[in-house]
Amino acid sequence: DQQVKQNSPSLSVQEGRISILNCDYTNSMFDYFLWYKKYPAEGPTFLISISSIKDKNEDGRFTVFLNKSAKHLSLHIVPSQPGDSAVYFCAASDQGGSQGNLIFGKGTKLSVKP
């Protein structure tokens, strides 16, 4: 059973417009959420995170929104740039867990067209 779901395998956006990547989770014990960005043949790099005590976290062009009641989070990129074209993974963690393992979604491939 997939605990973290990214239902859109791909997304295409025009340069300068907003990119919205969505993520849903099923485990109500998750209380820390992260977004990673991955280019082909490279390891994922951390992008932004949010704790469950917040509903929004912003870092430059990137903003993550968390809706705990809906068990949904989203990543907004504005304005989108061609260099943002990559696969974005949503991940969740249960801080009460002993290992701090992250559960990843399957990823959404973002293509930003010039």
Place this chain on the structure above:
Amino acid sequence: SQTIHQWPATLVQPVGSPLSLECTVEGTSNPNLYWYRQAAGRGLQLLFYSVGIGQISSEVPQNLSASRPQDRQFILSSKKLLLSDSVFYLCAWNPQGGNEKLFFGSGTQLSVL
């Protein structure tokens, strides 16, 4: 500063041959260490994690194994590779005791022919 090294970047191996991928972390002590894999069109799947020397937990049954002979060294192995082992392998670490973000290595693309 902390760095993670994973090698090789690419590897081509025949079916039935052994495998050894190595990962080392510098600049930190007693890290949590992880091996993930990513198949095409799939998410990141946790294979093994370790909280200390000789302590290995397996998340997914498979023909792979992991070992941690030193504090900052994590090795992924197989005695006999299968065609289905042809995926992208990632090593990662995070500080002991925290749920902070994972730091990933650059990955190894394994092709089993």
